Amino acid sequence: MRTAFDFSPLYRSSIGFDRVFDLLENASQTTAVDNWPPYDIARTGEDAYRITMAVAGFGQDELSITQERNLLLVSGQKSPEDEGEYLHRGIAGRAFQRRFELADHVKVTGAGLENGLLTVDLKREIPEEMKPRRIEIGSADTPKVEHRKGGTDKQAA
Structure with a gap:
């Protein structure tokens, strides 16, 4: 008896786990052991x-x-071996x-x-x-980070 799992709901909410889903699908397939x-x-x-x-x-x-x-x-x-004829191998x-x-x-x-x-x-x-x-958490008086957009120097609020 083979049970097929549908992983499509997981694809909607996960990113980068394609390999894991492929491994699970391959493991569920019946192959000669x-x-x-x-x-x-x-x-x-x-x-x-x-x-x-x-x-x-x-x-x-x-x-x-x-x-x-x-x-x-x-x-x-x-x-390859040529060591005579085997009676039992x-x-x-x-x-x-x-x-x-x-x-x-x-x-x-x-x-x-x-x-x-x-x-x-x-x-x-x-x-x-x-x-x-x-990650170190700074105090309230830590200087704000500047972001440059389009070549103008503006301080982020």
Whole structure:
């Protein structure tokens, strides 16, 4: 059963949230679920996160991590092997591509591969100009701000 949400009332009273609405619409669409490779997402600090993926059998040269604006793409492609004939092949070695939607200002700070686990560390780094700042309130005898319009000097009332 699929439930469709109508976000049009929200468009009338919000500006700049188009990306959020698109993410919600995409999440509500039913798609084939691919559970391979398995992964965990952990919050390791106030603005720090870690993705851990089980990529047993893949080497560093067979894995690729790419960050675009708001997207992290982790992919793996095994190099061809000619090591005889397999009687049973239980270790998955198929190619994969896993996408993670990232919030604004989230950056990859590091990645490592150890014991078949790929870890990708992420950190949200909000620029100084976007952080909240305290505005000083002046006293009543503070000089008024001058505004210049059309080249004439007039003091604002």
